Structures are given as structure tokens and as C-alpha cells.
Amino acid sequence: MAIVAKVWIDEDCITCDACQDICPEVFQVTDESSQILAAVRTDGVFDRNVGGSPLVGNLGAELGDIIIEAAEACPVEVIKFELVADGAEAPSAEAAPAAVEAVAPAAAVAPPAAGASEALNAVLAGDRSLNILFGSQTGNAAGLAEKTAKLAANYGLNANVVDMDGFDLASLASMKRVMVITSTWGEGEMPDNADALWNAINANGPALGGVHFSVCAIGDSSYDEFCKAGHDWNGKLAGLGGTEAFPLQECDVDFEPPWKQWVAEALPLLACVDESGTLQVELLDEMKAYGAGDDDDVAEGDYTPGSIVRDELSLSLEVFRYCPEAAQSGWDTLTCSVPGHATLQDLLTTMQRDVDGSLAFRRGSGAGTPTTGVRANGRIVLADAVMVGDVVADGGRLRIEPLPGHPVVRDLVVDTARYESHRSRAEPWIRTDPREGERLPSGSAMGTMDAATATALHQASDVLSFQLVQAMSDTLPHDPHYEGPGVHFQQWLRVLDPRTSEKQRRQIMDSLQERDGVWSEADHASLMRYGEDGRLAARALNEARGALLNHNRYAGKSGRLVKWYGRSVKWSGNVNETTLYRQVLGPLGLVSNVFSGVSARMALAFTRNGGPPIRGLQALLVPPAGLGRIPKMFNGKVDDYHEVVSLFNEIDQRF
Amino acid sequence: MAKIAYYPGNVARAGAYEVEDCIQPLCKALNIELVELPRASSDGGNVIKQATPKLQDALVARNMALAEAKGLDIMTTCASSHGIMCNTADNMKRDPVYASNLNNLIARTSGVEYTGETQPRHLLHYLVEEIGLDTIRDAVKNPLKMNIAAYYGPDMQREGACSGDDPFMPTYMEQLIEALGGTPVDYESKCQSVGSTSMLTLEDASLAMTAAVLSDAIDSGAELVVSACTVSHINLDSYQSKAGRVAGKNTAVPVCHLAEVVAFALGYFPDRLAQLRTRARLIGS
Numbered sequence: 001m002a003i004v005a006k007v008w009i010d011e012d013c014i015t016c017d018a019c020q021d022i023c024p025e026v027f028q029v030t031d032e033s034s035q036i037l038a039a040v041r042t043d044g045v046f047d048r049n050v051g052g053s054p055l056v057g058n059l060g061a062e063l064g065d066i067i068i069e070a071a072e073a074c075p076v077e078v079i080k081f082e083l084v085a086d087g088a089e090a091p092s093a094e095a096a097p098a099a100v101e102a103v104a105p106a107a108a109v110a111p112p113a114a115g116a117s118e119a120l121n122a123v124l125a126g127d128r129s130l131n132i133l134f135g136s137q138t139g140n141a142a143g144l145a146e147k148t149a150k151l152a153a154n155y156g157l158n159a160n161v162v163d164m165d166g167f168d169l170a171s172l173a174s175m176k177r178v179m180v181i182t183s184t185w186g187e188g189e190m191p192d193n194a195d196a197l198w199n200a201i202n203a204n205g206p207a208l209g210g211v212h213f214s215v216c217a218i219g220d221s222s223y224d225e226f227c228k229a230g231h232d233w234n235g236k237l238a239g240l241g242g243t244e245a246f247p248l249q250e251c252d253v254d255f256e257p258p259w260k261q262w263v264a265e266a267l268p269l270l271a272c273v274d275e276s277g278t279l280q281v282e283l284l285d286e287m288k289a290y291g292a293g294d295d296d297d298v299a300e301g302d303y304t305p306g307s308i309v310r311d312e313l314s315l316s317l318e319v320f321r322y323c324p325e326a327a328q329s330g331w332d333t334l335t336c337s338v339p340g341h342a343t344l345q346d347l348l349t350t351m352q353r354d355v356d357g358s359l360a361f362r363r364g365s366g367a368g369t370p371t372t373g374v375r376a377n378g379r380i381v382l383a384d385a386v387m388v389g390d391v392v393a394d395g396g397r398l399r400i401e402p403l404p405g406h407p408v409v410r411d412l413v414v415d416t417a418r419y420e421s422h423r424s425r426a427e428p429w430i431r432t433d434p435r436e437g438e439r440l441p442s443g444s445a446m447g448t449m450d451a452a453t454a455t456a457l458h459q460a461s462d463v464l465s466f467q468l469v470q471a472m473s474d475t476l477p478h479d480p481h482y483e484g485p486g487v488h489f490q491q492w493l494r495v496l497d498p499r500t501s502e503k504q505r506r507q508i509m510d511s512l513q514e515r516d517g518v519w520s521e522a523d524h525a526s527l528m529r530y531g532e533d534g535r536l537a538a539r540a541l542n543e544a545r546g547a548l549l550n551h552n553r554y555a556g557k558s559g560r561l562v563k564w565y566g567r568s569v570k571w572s573g574n575v576n577e578t579t580l581y582r583q584v585l586g587p588l589g590l591v592s593n594v595f596s597g598v599s600a601r602m603a604l605a606f607t608r609n610g611g612p613p614i615r616g617l618q619a620l621l622v623p624p625a626g627l628g629r630i631p632k633m634f635n636g637k638v639d640d641y642h643e644v645v646s647l648f649n650e651i652d653q654r655f
Numbered sequence: 656m657a658k659i660a661y662y663p664g665n666v667a668r669a670g671a672y673e674v675e676d677c678i679q680p681l682c683k684a685l686n687i688e689l690v691e692l693p694r695a696s697s698d699g700g701n702v703i704k705q706a707t708p709k710l711q712d713a714l715v716a717r718n719m720a721l722a723e724a725k726g727l728d729i730m731t732t733c734a735s736s737h738g739i740m741c742n743t744a745d746n747m748k749r750d751p752v753y754a755s756n757l758n759n760l761i762a763r764t765s766g767v768e769y770t771g772e773t774q775p776r777h778l779l780h781y782l783v784e785e786i787g788l789d790t791i792r793d794a795v796k797n798p799l800k801m802n803i804a805a806y807y808g809p810d811m812q813r814e815g816a817c818s819g820d821d822p823f824m825p826t827y828m829e830q831l832i833e834a835l836g837g838t839p840v841d842y843e844s845k846c847q848s849v850g851s852t853s854m855l856t857l858e859d860a861s862l863a864m865t866a867a868v869l870s871d872a873i874d875s876g877a878e879l880v881v882s883a884c885t886v887s888h889i890n891l892d893s894y895q896s897k898a899g900r901v902a903g904k905n906t907a908v909p910v911c912h913l914a915e916v917v918a919f920a921l922g923y924f925p926d927r928l929a930q931l932r933t934r935a936r937l938i939g940s
Contacts, residue, residue: 528809529822546707562705566706
């Protein structure tokens, strides 16, 4: 029996769900990556655990074998773990906790500072965890939390950015360093994602004797209750016994400058909290120097990442606005001048800061965050990754709208609940029961995939975001039951995945064939408009249709359309619309068109435009209905039509 | 005289004969020689592709190869057919092995091959880029004098298929309408799909999509909708009253194909133009 001291997830997880299927007690797969559950970690944080927080209690012994099985089953080998005493089996489960404690997280040890005092090196060698909790309504606080986490690394701190929504309050007491960044919403209210935690800490807040904290409060000084949420948190943390390492920083609408002042002071102070939870203020100057990189050993040279610089653009900006309280929508229009290399998110942030603080949009990390999707001049893009100069030329009009296909919550913020609900129902994740594949020495099966298949699967699914694919459909807004191309795309990828069990494959194929399935997309051309992602999606959905046609032997209207379209082309080289109408709609469909006026419009259209109503005797034959106006009952053949027949015979003899 | 091979698409010589009525005189007036391809077949309409993508690509490659054998580019009046030709050309360009495979097939069955020399063109792009708006403006005899909404559809509004126009905010048709003496009307849905390939199988969704485009055009002040796609034109016209009833929207507006309005403005079928004006101003659909 192996005892695992700690487990973490490297980058490039493909969210295949295999680990969660094998060991749901430890792994949970989100849209971005597999994560280590907070309940099994000593630091109580839910993330990839790159800081290497040890497993709690006897868990490493109890679940060691299963964790290892999950790691070995990972197709991209991103699950890493460390065994107690380098893999030696512990003599008893009781010995495990002590051994776990003895293993210091490798990533938690900051590099010693050359020339630094022993005291500083001792602090840097201890636990360096920092938890940054954010309460955010529009994404500003979340963005600052991400930036703060990056800066924390300069002080040898391993920062975890934690959304207050879903945060385990009980773990707060075990944290040595905590930063809180929160906005204030409405008239002094907590942001939505902080509400539950705020209520919980008021109802049953733990003692925070060993916690050093600092709070950054964002607000708008035009409101009476300026930064109230931040003050509330500051008072509460202090009231529960926490030590305020640096005083609360208030930030107005232009929040970046005061935030910078705050992190410059608060971070080095918190970094001086040692392993035992004592703030060693006397090390502050030395810590600041360490953080600033005033190190004799620092290599000289400019290591700043390269950046793209584009000319300034003058443009007319139109931003969609929607106020749910008044149920009113409209456009904000302004003329502005921005650098071509600014992202759409930069532009929106500036507009929010300088023009209208109430503008709502989702912020991302700057590296293509899937939730930042918007439509800009018709293109479906990620606002934090696309430059203004990529969607508009100098002097042009830039129109920014919410992502189509989702209900709008406010301004550019959309509600993706419908997509998530469809996805949840479609279950496009691997279910491996009964599992297919190779056998482990233990006898249990492990899903496997050869390198070529893995590469092909990766290429087939290499899109920015399935949510964006969902938004590409022109059909989705007009069919409330349609599950959408983003969902079906993921389902089809599971069908192609050799690790998927036969049972799941059958279930997915049945689901795709259903009324709201893959035939519900009225036009793949609407997907193909959106670059490589749309092309991949359209190709995958077309493949799914091909497989369903084979599987169901051209059943249903869609199957009949394909079958008779192909046959009519093979017979003459041309499409025969009358044949299609008869075979696909049947007699009832034809009668329906007569009564609904469609047939009459077909027949009279030429008359309305002044053309002859009847062009041949064939049109007088019964039934007259066709796709177009007065169609031909029998097509003339194209010249040398046997060449067309030969092509059919060479490629597909089913028609 | 400009010379180009002509591919009418799947319906211009069947259910949408008015396009065929107009394309010949239109080209005559603008000094364009249309070269027929009597051996050209259906392009599969993105329907055959659902069963066998390779078969559709082979049919399309054969049509383009027939034009290439004559040393000409190939023009169509249908946005859907144009998009299909661009897709096949793109597929062959991306994968030379696949292209070679297709060429072996069409060479064996039809004695031609497609090397990529011949480029697919849509009537709209050909008129704006090759003939020129000034030439067209000079040739106008009956200015349209109506508020006209242009419908592009999604098939040719993507990179690689829309020539020099913007795929998401196109203006070619508006420029052409202006040159023909009409007043272009801008509206949001001009590139939205009307589900034309699925009208027989997904009627409710297709009708709702059709109604959305038409009512948007009407709300923006259009007296006439002009379609660059022959297949979508049928949805927008023949199904418009049914679409309006199903979606509960006002969809009553005359719909013409691009080839019709150009021919009308150039002086052909003055009686049809007069009727169209009457419908637009007085009767509606």
C-alpha cells in the first residue's frame, strides 16, 4: 500500500474527467482543469494545489492506491504526487500523518536570497502560503486578486486566489496570511459572490488568532456607503482575533493607483509572517529589497516579454446596455481614441473607469478567459484576448454586444445557465463503466489511447471555448429546446474517444439523434463563419450526422432528405425539388403547404414580380407543390451525366 | 468583354427561374460573356455532404475543373453555391493528398482536374470588383428609388468566401444598391441564416429564423429585401407569410433576387419593376 503525501495537477489538463471518475474524493474537474478538493488539503483551498499542500489526516494512506491509479490513468500525465518517504510503504496508517507533516511542499520553499540574513532565509524556507479572497460583482476585484497573486511571487509567497463563493469558512482559521479584495455593490451591499460567506462568518465565525490579514476595498465615492463591504470585512476579521498586518486601503473608481500602493506595502509585511505565524517586522526592509530584486546575483539584461505596439485608432464606440430593473436596452455611443494593441477588455475597463462606472462586463486574466466572450463588429471573440485593431480600422465603428445565444443579465454580462443545464443533461464527460482498455497489474482496467488518436482528438477539439461555439449558432435563439452546437460538439468528441465505454457511446448516439439533438442545427454555415473554431465545430457535427445516418439507416426526415437529394442528383445531375418534397414531407406535408399558403405563394410569385406564372406543361401535373415555384416534375439530365453516376459509384454506392 | 463560366446553382433553373430570366440580359448590358457549363452538376447543396463529404467535394471539384478546362473563373448567383465552392477549394488547398485523391477520381470519371487556377466568384463580388460601380451607375436606366435591405446570408460571409468585402459588416450590396439608384437600409440580421437547407426538416426553426430577418428589415424601414442567395430567396419569399404567422411578426415585404433588381435597374423588364414598385409602396408583400 502506497501512502501519498500530497498530490497536485500540472498545467495542460484536458479535463477528460478520468481522475474524477476514479477518485472523486480527491479530484474534481472544472471547465479549466482538474482540481484538488479543499476538504482533503491542509490549506483548505480548492485549486490545482501547485503549492503542494499536504493531504489531511490518514487520507494519503486510505486513498493512496486510488490516487496513483488516477495519476496513471491520466492521458496527459499532469497528475503529480509525492509518496511518503520517497515511496516507501509506511508500517502503519497511524504513522502516516507524522510522515506527511515531515514532507515540506517543494514549491512552498522560496529560493534563499543571496547575501540575506539568516533570519530572512529562515522565513523564506517556511510555509509561504498566501490566500487572496475576492468578492467581485463585475470582475474588478477578481482581476486585482489575480494581479496581486502574481506580485506575491516576488516575495516568495505561494498565492492562491480564492473566490468567496464556495469558500470553506472553517479553513480560514488555519491560514497564516490572508488578503481580502472586495468591491461594494449598490448601497453598501456585499457583491453577490460574497454574500453567503459574509452571512456564514457572521453566524459562526471561527477564531482567527493566528491569521494576519489586510483588506483592499473598492467602491465609488459618489455613493454614501463608500467601500462599506471592505470595512465590514476588516472589522469582522479583526473582531475574530485576526491581526491587521496593514491598514485597509480604500479605492475609488480609478482603483488601480491605490491598489498599487496597497500591494507595495501589504505584501512585504505579510511576507514577513514566519512559519509560526509571527510577524517579523524587523525584516521588512530586507523583505522589500528581496521583493524588488535588489540582489547582487541578478543577471543583467532586459527580460521583459515582448509586446505588440500598434498605432492609435480613432473610432466610434457603441456598447450595448441593458438594465434589468427597467427592462430597457439601448446603446452607449462615444468617440474615442485608443491604441490598436489595447484589448477589448482594456477598452471596456477604461470606459467603465472614465465614463460610466455602472457598465457591467466579465473580466478575464488577459490570456483568453472563456467567460469574457462578446460579439465585436459581428465577430464572436474573447474580450481579454482580442486587440481593438483586430476588429476595427482607424476611423471605423466598433460595436460591442453580449455573446449571442444566451440571455443577457446586464449590459455585456450573459447568463450561461441554459448552456450549463444542457451540458449537464448531455453529460459529455467520460463514463467508463464498464471500462475498456488495458489492465493494470492490480487487475483493474485503465482507459488507454494511442498517441496518434490522442493527437487527432486534440486537434479535433482545439477550440478556444465551447461556450463560444454555442454562441455561433443562428438557430439556437429561435429554438428553446435545442441543446446547441457547443454541447453536441463535446458529445461527439466523447464518441471519438477510445476510452469511452460502449454503453456511453450508445447513449450519446441516441441523445444526438433525438429531437433536440444534432439535427436541430438549421445551418452549419452560420458556424463556419467564425474562423477555425467554427470550422472544427461544423466538421465535427457533420461527422456526427454521417455516423447517425449510417447507424439509423437514413431514418426520419433528415435521413430521407439526404437519401433523396443524393438519388435525385445521381439520376440526372440536378436536384429534383418535387421528389424531395414528396419524399421528405409526404402527402400530409404537401397538403399542409396548400393550406398554409406556401404553395399559392410559390405559384403566384412570378405573377407578383411580373413573370409568367406557368413555364411548362409539367407544372400542370398533380401534385404541383415543390421547393420552388412551379418546379419541374422530371429533370432534364446534364450533359455526360454518366460521369456524375460514375462519381457516385466510385465514392458512395448507397444512393 | 469580360468572360466567365456560369454556374446557376441548384434552383435558378428550377424553383427560382426569375434569376435565370434576369442574369442573361444583365450580363449582356454590362458586357459580360457568360460561358455555359452544360456538364456541370448539382453541388450537393451541403446535403450530400452529410452522408459523404468526399462525394460533395468531388462533385464541386468537377464543376470547377470544367471551368478550369476553359481557362475561366466560375461565377454563380447563389451565395450558398458560392460558399460550397469556396469550401471545396479550401479543403483541397489545405490537404494536397486529399486534393490529389479527388483529382484522380474526377480525372478518371470525367477527364478533367482542378488545380486551383479557377476561382469561384459570386455575382455580387464580380459586379463590384470586376465591372465596377461606376460602370454600373452609368448603365442604369431605371433607378430603383426604393428603400432596399440587402440580405447576404451566412454562406459567403466568412473569410475566404466574401472576396474583398467585410465578412461580418459587409457593404458591397449596399454600395451596389446605391449605384442602382436605390437607398440602402442597414439592419442587424443581414448575414443571419434563414435555415434554407433545413426548411423541409426543421420547419419551425427555419420559419422563426426567416421571420426574424424579414421583420428586422421591415422595422429598419425596408420597402424591398434583395437576396444574394437563390435558395434563401425562396425561404424569404415563398415562406414569408407562413413565417410571419408562426412567429407572430410582420414579415410582409417584397423579396427579390439580386440579379432581378440589377436587371430591372439596367432597363430590362420595366413592367416587372413597375409592379414591384407598386407592391412595395402600396400593397406590401
